[in-house]
Amino acid sequence: MNSIGAWLRGSGSKSNSASTSQADLQAQEIAALEDALIGTAMIMNDDIEGAEERLRKGDSSFHHLGMCVCVFMRSILGFEKSIMAEAVTRLTDCENNAWNEMKKAQKEGRSASEAEDRVYPPGSEYSLVMADSQLMFAVVSVLHESLTEAIKGAYKLRKAFITLDEIMQSEAAYLKRKGLRSDFSKENISSSSSSTSGQRGNGSDDTDTDLDFVDADEAHSGAQTPLNYEGHLIKDSNSPEKRMSQLSLKSDSTLPQPADKPSALANSSSQIGLESSPDSDVFKNPVDAFVHSGVSMCFGALLLILSTIPPTFSRLLSIIGFRGDRERGVRMLWQSSRFDNINGAVAGFMLLNYYNGLLGIADILPSEEDAKRGAVLAYPRAKFKELLSRMRARYPDSKLWVFEEAQVLGYNKDLRGAIEILKNNKDSKMRQVAALNNFEMALDSMYIHDYPAMRDNFIRCVELNDWSHSLYYYIAGCAELELYRDAFHSDEKNESEIQLHKKKANELFRKAPTVAGKKRFLARPLPFEQFVTRKLQKWEDRAKELDTDLVDIIGVSPAAEMTYLWNGTKKMLAPELQKSEKILSWGRLTASEEVQKKIKTEIDEQATRDVCRAAVSRSLGRLGEARELLDNVLAMDKMAFKRANRDDYALPAAHYEMAVLAWWEVQKPELRETTEKGDDDDWLREKTEECQSWLDKVAKWEAFVLDARISMRVLAGMDTLRWYKREHGWTVA
Structure with a gap:
């Protein structure tokens, strides 16, 4: 002053x-x-x-x-x-x-x-x-x-x-x-x-x-x-x-x-x-x-x-x-x-x-080069470095700005560096900052597939914050499920370890719906709690129908699914992405062959798995493979997702992922599938309109459980396209 x-x-x-x-x-x-x-x-x-x-x-x-x-x-x-x-x-x-x-x-x-x-x-x-x-x-x-x-x-x-x-x-x-x-x-x-x-x-x-x-x-x-x-x-x-x-x-x-x-x-x-x-x-x-x-x-x-x-x-x-x-x-x-x-x-x-x-x-954003040229909607790495430096100098004792620094590292795909900062930033005088710090560490642990740390950090979230204990218990259960599957498929079978992780996963999953509904938003249940409740009910019904333990009838890796919903693939390097491909394999299932066949035929299981795999393939630069996976989902009957306890977000998510693929071809010429494009400006405009059309379809989609989360990505994409068309002098429809 x-x-x-x-x-x-x-x-x-x-x-x-x-x-x-x-x-x-x-x-x-x-x-x-x-x-x-x-x-x-x-x-x-x-x-x-x-x-x-x-x-x-x-x-x-x-x-x-x-x-x-x-x-x-x-x-x-x-x-x-x-x-x-x-x-x-x-x-x-x-x-x-x-x-x-x-x-x-x-x-x-x-x-x-x-x-x-x-x-x-x-x-x-x-x-x-x-x-x-x-x-x-x-x-x-x-x-x-x-x-x-x-x-x-x-x-x-x-x-x-x-x-x-x-x-x-x-x-x-x-x-x-x-x-x-x-x-x-x-x-x-x-x-x-x-x-x-x-x-x-x-x-x-x-x-x-x-x-x-x-x-x-x-x-x-x-x-x-x-x-x-x-x-x-x-x-x-x-x-x-x-x-x-x-x-x-x-x-x-x-x-x-x-x-x-x-x-x-x-x-x-x-x-x-x-x-x-x-x-x-x-x-x-x-x-x-x-x-x-x-x-x-x-x-x-x-x-x-x-x-x-x-x-x-x-x-x-x-x-x-x-x-x-x-x-x-x-x-x-x-x-x-x-x-x-x-x-x-x-x-x-x-x-x-x-x-x-x-x-x-979000995925549909201006490039880093656009940020250097002043695009407001792009991620401004240089300006962020300067902003954080100023805030750390003004408020040297604050854990809040250290937390923000860790978030910046995560955005830059240095998840392990971010986790190290977060580990040393736990003791904030403000319990709310400590809760934010711990939640971010839990998510980052999930992205690098450190399942023990993921489980422990999400359980600690229950102690630090009362926002959504249902979600915390559920994701902790996801971590235990992956540890159970690791032990189950290990060459060196350790029966006591297998049963220990199976028991813990079962306890955490069953605990999740019992604490749902305590928090509401605009007098309605929280979307993620609705998601968790529906998911657990689907598993309970399947376990009863197939006479199999709840933990064994789970299909697509729920940890990989959570990673997709939080867009953790955006923060992963190749080794983490490759590990994600492995945990999405049907070979990770622990049920009998007969039960596995029935799980694989369920349409929402197929759709969820292919959407998650497509996001991973796209992040690895394999756009053609990602598009093929999404085509499988787009060919599915929309009405089939309306049945009770079906995961209804997968189909609109597939439309969004198609928009992302089109945008990646606009922004990353080296990944384009077509070499003979003719006039480059016409091709760019065509791809931009393709991206826009996919986003428009998602924006007009009827309500589904996680529509707010998908909509945030869609809105960011629409703003980016509006900016991109303006920069190129194209008419904005």
């Missing part, structure tokens, strides 16, 4: 008592803000108890917000119902307190001459606190087990948007007064869009992903804010989040100018925005820096979160005005992450989780 004293000295020349009194009030506000930011920063340094202790000593809206951040972090990291309830109460109190402070600031106001020197009108800092509280309330409400709470959260989300919109419009007005080029005007944006389109060809990008609210007029108090909020009634490229994302501080900005009428501000010595340094003179006031970084973080998070909602639900939300934009959201988060405050830290945390978590399970 900028020096408080340096900023106050700039106001010290005012001689009248009113100005002096106002300066004193400003000094008190800034001191409270800085103290609250120092306290809140302790959360990111793995000292949430110390943060709460310090923040309790203050009574400003900023201190209340800091306390809310503490309980919010606990709630979203641990998914514990009691903490979520506490978060809702605190966030409501914080919002009410900030409202009172905002009205007070607007009433007192500042002199007109001073207001000209501030980016935002009086009370904007408290408006941001309100928006922060509303957004956190919305997130907690959606994670809550009540549909009623989720509806309340949607209302808070709407209010937060209106608040953030007003703040950004104030920033736009300030920049215009100062004569700084920001590309905020409709004329500049329209001309830029036309110029850019002309450079790329005659194609158009009709992807309207602005987050717009069509709403009735709503009164707002305060002299500095509009009397009416006018909803965006038309598709307007000048949406507030786009205006924010197009700001630039670089004097040599590459933003296009109108070809027929150059801007009078083209040679301006300073510009504001995305590439800005937090030390810019524009943010010399610490409160303005707090507001700018906070708005960038909040709006970026809002756009990003909404962009990850499954297609069916997102279409419903778009009717009432909620529409996300992944690319803009990510840009705004990068902007906020440059600031050395809690806003920057939260933005950095969200970026790391987005790229390592959400994109970690």
